[in-house]
Amino acid sequence: MTQAPTPTEDTVRRLARSLLRDGGKGGGADSAAAPDVRPVAEGDAPATWWVGTRHVLRLAPDREASACRRRELRLRDLVRPHVPVAVPSAVAHGEWAPGLLCTLDTRLPGGTAEEHRVSAVGEADLAGLLTGLREVPVRQAEALGVPRVPPRSLESLRRTAGEAAERLAAADEFDPGRLGRLTAPAAVQLATQPGTAVLVHHALGGGHLVVSAEGRVRGVLGWDAAVVGDPAEDIAGLALAVGAPAAVRAATLAGYGARPCLRGLWLARCDALTLLAEVLTGGSTAPPLLARTRLRRAWEPIMLERVTDLRGGDETS
Incomplete structure (x- = not known):
């Protein structure tokens, strides 16, 4: 090359x-x-x-x-x-x-989600974004060459995150007992359902969200990573960028139910644990402050975890 x-x-x-x-x-x-x-x-x-x-x-x-x-x-x-x-x-x-x-x-005017906090009205903007992505015709996106990717295995991520949590516990960075909420049966329950693939931005990090000083989301950058796949990936990206509660509220406003919201939450939490462990062991060049901030955002508590029981199924797509 x-x-x-x-x-x-x-x-x-x-x-x-x-x-x-x-x-x-x-x-x-x-x-x-x-x-x-x-x-x-x-x-x-x-x-x-x-x-x-x-x-x-x-x-x-x-x-x-x-x-x-x-x-x-x-x-x-x-x-x-x-x-x-x-x-x-x-x-x-x-x-x-x-x-x-x-x-x-x-150039889209505004700062980033790392510079400005997304307001309640900004969460409605994010809901509109998620809704719009679901409305983009998948066949047209694939005709442009957008790849279709399979959903990630939450069980595999759970095991990797468990190892990362132990390393972080040794460094006094995280209590691994918190990961115990994601049991093997829960990982199965949070698997994607057939026919739910949509256009996914796949890189909704704070740097790709253009946010005004008033907290409105004015634009979205970084569309080169887009795929057709699991919408929970964008919910996970938002959890890392703006916090778990705001991400879940936006996804709920967009019409997503408990399963994709909780799946996105746990994707974000596993990714955040793995990233910080890699940063501390030299396996990633990401700034430590950013990795710790993403971990904190992903692990913010949400009410949905307390009121949802997926054992009886879920009506969400």
């Missing part, structure tokens, strides 16, 4: 200027001869850059990512009419290196 070149500020500025000219939508400072560019995050080879105040330039690092980004451009157009929040629009796209895609998107 050919090594991708390292993007520099000068090359990114030239590329942004060319894309703004080709897109014909620059306007103001962003269409100046030398637009202001800066990396969104620090790194040896930044792949995402701010361009002026109104655009974002993303550079695919390899051909696989390029294929995902091309699919994402079409998927966003399919999703946009179904969801009540903003989805980025592409101003222009091209290649920044041979075979490697770059896209210049509109």
Whole structure:
């Protein structure tokens, strides 16, 4: 595989200027001869850059990512009419290196869910997002190349999380007895039901939720990871991003019942335990503070756990 070149500020500025000219939508400072560019995050080879105040330039690092980004451009157009929040629009796209895609998107105003707390009205925005994703025609999404993925085994996750909980207990980070609520029979009861696959964003982390200072969810980024599969994965993502109670309330407003809500909750809790254990043992480069924050959010108590008995079945989809 050919090594991708390292993007520099000068090359990114030239590329942004060319894309703004080709897109014909620059306007103001962003269409100046030398637009202001800066990396969104620090790194040896930044792949995402701010361009002026109104655009974002993303550079695919390899051909696989390029294929995902091309699919994402079409998927966003399919999703946009179904969801009540903003989805980025592409101003222009091209290649920044041979075979490697770059896209210049509109910048959605607002912060992230890591910066602003989602309000009660924002939870309704999230409910609208989940509802809209369920309404996207699955066949059309798959026709664009969105992959269908099987649901994860909650029993397998339970075992992995149990090992992680023991390591965290040794580091005085977690009480492994709390995981005992997820018994082997409960993992079976929380299995997905046939015919429930929907379009799943699959990356609803705090950094992909655009949130206003007032707590409204104004937009969603990061559609290149989308799959057709288990809707509980997006509930889990929200639990890690905004907390378990808010995630479950949003999912309930979207029409999901106890089974997918509790399944999403336990997916999030198992993932959070595993991540923090990997961080503490050097198996992950995620910031420790972020890993601990996600663990705290996922393990926030919810009323649904106390009032739901799945032994008699569940009407949810």
